[in-house]
Amino acid sequence: CQREGCGHSYTEEIPVLEVTELAAPTVKVSNITSTGKIKVSWSKVDGAEEYEVYRAMSENGTYTKLTTTTGTSITNSKNTEAGKTYYYKVRAVAGDVQGEFSEIVARTCDCAQPKVTATNIASTGKIKLTWDKVDGAVKYEVWRATSKNGTYTKLITTTATNLTNSKINAGETYYYKVKAIAKSSAANSAYSTPVGRTCDLARPKVTATNIASTGKIKLTWDKVDGAVKYE
Numbered sequence: 338c339q340r341e342g343c344g345h346s347y348t349e350e351i352p353v354l355e356v357t358e359l360a361a362p363t364v365k366v367s368n369i370t371s372t373g374k375i376k377v378s379w380s381k382v383d384g385a386e387e388y389e390v391y392r393a394m395s396e397n398g399t400y401t402k403l404t405t406t407t408g409t410s411i412t413n414s415k416n417t418e419a420g421k422t423y424y425y426k427v428r429a430v431a432g433d434v435q436g437e438f439s440e441i442v443a444r445t446c447d448c449a450q451p452k453v454t455a456t457n458i459a460s461t462g463k464i465k466l467t468w469d470k471v472d473g474a475v476k477y478e479v480w481r482a483t484s485k486n487g488t489y490t491k492l493i494t495t496t497a498t499n500l501t502n503s504k505i506n507a508g509e510t511y512y513y514k515v516k517a518i519a520k521s522s523a524a525n526s527a528y529s530t531p532v533g534r535t536c537d538l539a540r541p542k543v544t545a546t547n548i549a550s551t552g553k554i555k556l557t558w559d560k561v562d563g564a565v566k567y568e
Contacts, residue, residue, distance in 0.1 A: 359384055359429040359436025362409075366425060366444035370527045373447030373473075374417060377425050378410035382436060385429035393424045396441055400426060419448045419473025420524040448473045448517040448526035455513060455534035458501060462537030466513055467499040473524060474517035482512045485531050489514060507563030510535045538563050 362379035369376055377390060387407045391400040404411060417423065422445045429436035451468040458465055466479065476496050480489040489512075493500060505511055512533045517526035541558040548555050558567070 357434065359431060359434060361437040361439045362388065362427050362429060364425065364427050364439040364442050366442045368444065368447045368527075369412060371450050372414070373419055373449045373524070373526055375413045375423060375425075375444045375446055376410060377413060377427070377442075379427050379439065381409055382429035384431050385436070386431045387429075389428050389430055389435075391426050391428075391438075394421075396424050396443065398424070400424075405430070417446045419446050419471075420519045420521050421446055422523075445521070445523045446473075447524050448519050450527045451477065451515040451517050451529040453513060453515050453529045453532050455532045457534070457537045460540050461503070462507055462539045464502045464505060464511060464513075464534045464536055465499065466502065466515070466532075468515050468529070470498050471517040471526060473519050474526070475520055476518045478516045478518060480514050480516070480528070482531075483509070485512050485533060487512070494518070505536045507536050507538045507561075541567065 360382050362382050364377060364379045367376050367378075368374065379388065382388075387405050388409070389405050390403045390411055392403050392413065393400040403413065413423065422443055424441050424443045426438045426441050428438045448471045451471055453466055453468045456465050456467075457463065468477070476494055477498070478494050479492045479500050481492050481502070482489040492502065502511065502513075510533055512531045514528040514531045516528050519525055539561050541561055543556055543558045546555050546557070547553065
């Protein structure tokens with residue numbers, strides 16, 4: 338740059354500040370509701386260019402680097418199993434400078450949230466629930482309410498992946514949610530998203546006969562609970 342009043346020019350050098358020390362990040366762990374997988378998040382460290390995330394199977398075990406990232410969170414989806422506990426620590430890095438490791442944090446991988454579908458049984462009109470098998474689950478709890486945000490009562494605990502709810506009334510709507518249960522309660526899933534379904538009328542059972550005197554066809558059917566008329 339040129340200084341006024343001087344017969345010469347000079348270049349002003351701006352000193353480069355080198356990072357010599359990085360703080361240890363503060364780390365938190367949680368579970369992703371839909372998958373049960375573990376999310377590791379941490380505070381931003383001044384001067385950090387990236388972060389290294391390490392994992393072990395026990396607090397004092399051998400830690401292996403999972404990833405290096407410029408972000409402040411990761412979801413540990415690979416090589417994790419519902420019911421198992423994993424231990425994590427994170428450190429900040431800037432060039433050749435490596436910060437101190439965070440305190441070790443632990444979290445159990447949960448079962449995934451069940452995905453539930455509700456349909457009606459054609460013959461009876463009753464509501465049938467089905468859901469995908471959840472890895473790590475040993476059984477499932479099925480809960481029901483009469484409104485989406487109402488009070489849910491446990492209907493049953495089952496090892497199956499379906500349930501027909503027969504003790505219900507035609508014309509009424511019911512809401513259901515399912516929870517996957519693991520061997521360890523620490524790995525139980527979150528409740529599924531509530532699904533609602535109206536109980537239908539049963540399908541009429543019809544018999545056709547002939548009237549002896551006229552030969553005409555006569556139809557008869559059983560009374561259907563909840564029906565007010567028939568077509």
